[in-house]
Amino acid sequence: MAYQQLSADELGDAHRLIARVNAIFTSKVIGQDDLRRSLLAALLASGHILLESVPGLAKTTAAQTLASAISGSFHRIQCTPDLMPNDIVGTQIFNYTTGELATQLGPVHANLVLLDEINRSSAKTQSAMLEAMQERQTSIGGQVYPVPDPFMVLATQNPIEEEGTYVLPEAQMDRFLIKEVLTYPSAEQEVKILDGIADGTLAASGAQRRTSSVEPITLDDVRTLQAATNRIFVHDSLKRYIVDVVATTRGDSSDVRVGASPRGAIALMRVAQALALMAGRAYVVPDDIVSMRHPVLRHRIVRSYDAIAGGVTSESLIDAAFDAVPVP
Known part of the structure; x- marks a missing residue:
């Protein structure tokens, strides 16, 4: 099946929709x-x-x-x-x-x-x-x-x-x-929260009382963004990079009992595609993969009992796996 890359107009529309969501979120969560x-x-x-x-x-x-x-x-x-x-x-x-x-x-x-x-x-x-x-x-x-x-x-x-x-x-x-x-x-940031509580712009829960001037996007817009995410281009070299990193987490190590599964590789690619769209790009770059490595993989690696006792974190094991694989 021929790959259909996102056009400049589609990227622009997606960027505007994402900007509206970001504006509403940042106005209500400090x-x-x-x-x-x-x-x-x-x-x-x-x-x-x-x-x-x-x-x-x-x-x-x-x-x-x-x-x-x-x-x-x-x-x-x-x-x-x-x-x-x-x-x-x-x-x-x-x-x-x-x-x-x-x-x-x-x-x-x-x-x-x-x-x-x-x-x-x-x-x-x-x-x-x-x-x-x-x-x-x-x-x-x-x-x-x-x-x-x-x-x-x-x-x-x-x-x-x-x-x-x-x-x-x-x-x-x-x-x-x-x-x-x-x-x-x-x-x-905590001072800003207290200021918001004091002047009435924030409720005690952290939600802003004042209605945002930004119009929310629709559910159809969300489905459009999800479809656009699926069309973000991932080069074969980056797919291989993801697979090699995930495979490295399964290597022989006294600190790891179970490494990341193929679902971890899929998650790395999908999140990288989402980050690329959020950045206004129609293609994935290595930084999209590296920047979200901890949130995507930290719960997919099972540490050994010795690693837990020794204070070895999942994040340090993820960093070691990424350091061991050359960036394309």
Whole structure:
């Protein structure tokens, strides 16, 4: 099949749409540039994102802002140990008036779903959610119901609390396109947050009360951007570079038990395509691959017990793999 490269007009249209989303996001969330980049990259690449941070770093605000910026529906699910699969997927309810079963769709049926503290839900509930993520559909009473298009899941987990939690298995972590680790804002950014709270432009949650002057994009626009991402050109040498880097993570090392899977290579390429489109290019450059190496691969590498005990981080192992492969 002949490759159809994006035209200059298509790139210009995509750049304007992405700029509108960025403008809305930055007007409502102070700082968190890495989070904004990862969220937008996951959206353009039709993937899901796992966010890890302590409470209070605007994860919920960021999810709500992204949903409003794309005119999409938003549902938040607070995960608890007693949360059942039917609570998120949906169930059938008997209608005494008609004498028939009526289907009630669960909160997973939204364009953007926030799974708050996913590691607090049981393994059965986690599996039901991840199945909806992978298959993009749910099954209720033997009937299949597709989730909306576009569909994106933002799952959060708190790394400092382990009591009463169910750790996501490596195979399920691999379903997330990106894992972003959020850090505290700078002192200047925190001052801006306090200023916003004091003058009333920001709510206590971090969401801006004042309506943005920028018009949100539509869901059709999102689908157009996702289709454009698929058409971003990736040279064969860069594909080989991605494969070699991922293969290096599987090499003989006392610090690595399991390296990245082929899904990791696919994720690197898809995120690189999204970054290229965000930069206004119709082709991928090596920096697109290198710049997002940590968020794409950190949750796909299983460290050995010795590495964990020795304080060897996944990020340092990823850096070592990239250093070992020449950049084309």
